[in-house]
Amino acid sequence: MSEQTIALVTGANKGIGYEIAAGLGALGWRVGVGARDEERRETAVAKLLAAGADAFGVPLDVTDDASVTDAVRLVEGSSGRLDVLVNNAGITGAAPQLPTSVDPATVRTVVETNVIGVIRVTNAMLPLLRRSPSPRIVNMSSGVGSLTRQTTPGSETGPIAVAYSPSKTFLNAVTVQYAKELQDTNILVNAACPGYCATDLNGFRGVRTPEQGAAIAIRLATLPDDGPTGGFFDDEGEVPW
Numbered sequence: 222m223s224e225q226t227i228a229l230v231t232g233a234n235k236g237i238g239y240e241i242a243a244g245l246g247a248l249g250w251r252v253g254v255g256a257r258d259e260e261r262r263e264t265a266v267a268k269l270l271a272a273g274a275d276a277f278g279v280p281l282d283v284t285d286d287a288s289v290t291d292a293v294r295l296v297e298g299s300s301g302r303l304d305v306l307v308n309n310a311g312i313t314g315a316a317p318q319l320p321t322s323v324d325p326a327t328v329r330t331v332v333e334t335n336v337i338g339v340i341r342v343t344n345a346m347l348p349l350l351r352r353s354p355s356p357r358i359v360n361m362s363s364g365v366g367s368l369t370r371q372t373t374p375g376s377e378t379g380p381i382a383v384a385y386s387p388s389k390t391f392l393n394a395v396t397v398q399y400a401k402e403l404q405d406t407n408i409l410v411n412a413a414c415p416g417y418c419a420t421d422l423n424g425f426r427g428v429r430t431p432e433q434g435a436a437i438a439i440r441l442a443t444l445p446d447d448g449p450t451g452g453f454f455d456d457e458g459e460v461p462w
C-alpha cells in the first residue's frame with residue numbers, strides 16, 4: 222500500500238477548499254480535488270500540479286448519490302484507500318433568509334448541501350477511510366453555526382440567515398454524533414471554523430485570505446493519533462458550540 226497520505230477535499234476548485242488542497246499537496250500528500258464543474262476542477266488540478274502538488278480531479282456533486290458513488294470508485298482505483306476527508310463544499314443559499322419570510326426550499330437546498338452532503342460523502346468514503354492507519358475527517362463549519370455566539374450580544378455573526386447559519390449548527394451536531402459513534406476507532410472527526418474569508422461565498426467581502434481560512438482545516442487534517450475528536454476549532458483553539 223502507498224506510503225503517501227491520500228486526501229480528498231470537497232469543493233476544492235476555488236476558495237478555501239482550493240487552499241486546503243494546496244496546503245495538503247505542499248505536505249507531499251496526494252490530493253483529490255472534489256468538484257462538480259469540470260472546467261473549474263481541471264483548472265484547479267492544473268494549477269496544483271504546476272505548483273508541484275500530486276493532485277487529481279474527482280468529479281463530485283455532494284448532493285448526488287451516483288456522483289458520490291463514482292467518486293468512491295475513482296479514489297479507490299487511484300489510491301486504494303483514503304486517509305483524510307475534508308468536507309468543505311458549502312453554499313449559503315439564496316437571500317434574503319429572514320425566518321419569517323424565507324422560502325422553505327432555500328432551507329432545504331442549503332441543508333441538502335451543507336449537512337446531508339457531508340453525511341452522504343462521509344458514509345460513502347468510510348470504507349476507504351477505515352483502510353487508513355490514521356483516518357481524519359474535517360467538516361468545514363462556520364462561527365455563525367455557534368449558538369453561543371449567535372446568542373451573545375455583540376458577537377459578530379453576520380446577517381440573520383435561517384438557512385445558512387443553522388445548517389452549520391446542524392453540521393456541528395452531526396460532527397459530534399460521528400465522533401461518538403467512532404470513538405472506539407482511530408478515526409478523528411472535527412469541525413473547523415475558517416473565519417471570515419474573502420471568497421465567492423460572500424462576494425469577497427471577508428477580511429481573511431482563503432489561505433488563512435484553510436489553515437485550521439489543515440491542522441485538523443494532520444492531527445496526531447492522540448488528537449481531539451468531536452470538537453469545533455478555529456486558529457485560536459476551541460470555538461464555543
Ligand SMILES: NC(=O)c1ccc[n+]([C@@H]2O[C@H](COP(=O)([O-])OP(=O)(O)OC[C@H]3O[C@@H](n4cnc5c(N)ncnc54)[C@H](OP(=O)(O)O)[C@@H]3O)[C@@H](O)[C@H]2O)c1
Binds near residue numbers: 237310312418420427
Ligand atoms: N468564506 C467564508 O468566510 C467562510 C466562513 C465560514 C465558513 N465557510 C465555509 O467554508 C467552505 C468553503 O467556502 P468558500 O468560502 O471557500 O466558498 P466558495 O469559494 O464559494 O467555495 C465553495 C465550494 O463548494 C463547492 N460546492 C458547492 N456546492 C457543491 C456541491 N453540491 N457539490 C460539490 N461542490 C460544491 C463549490 O463548487 P462550485 O464552483 O461548483 O460551485 C466551491 O468549490 C464552505 O463550507 C463555507 O460554508 C466559509
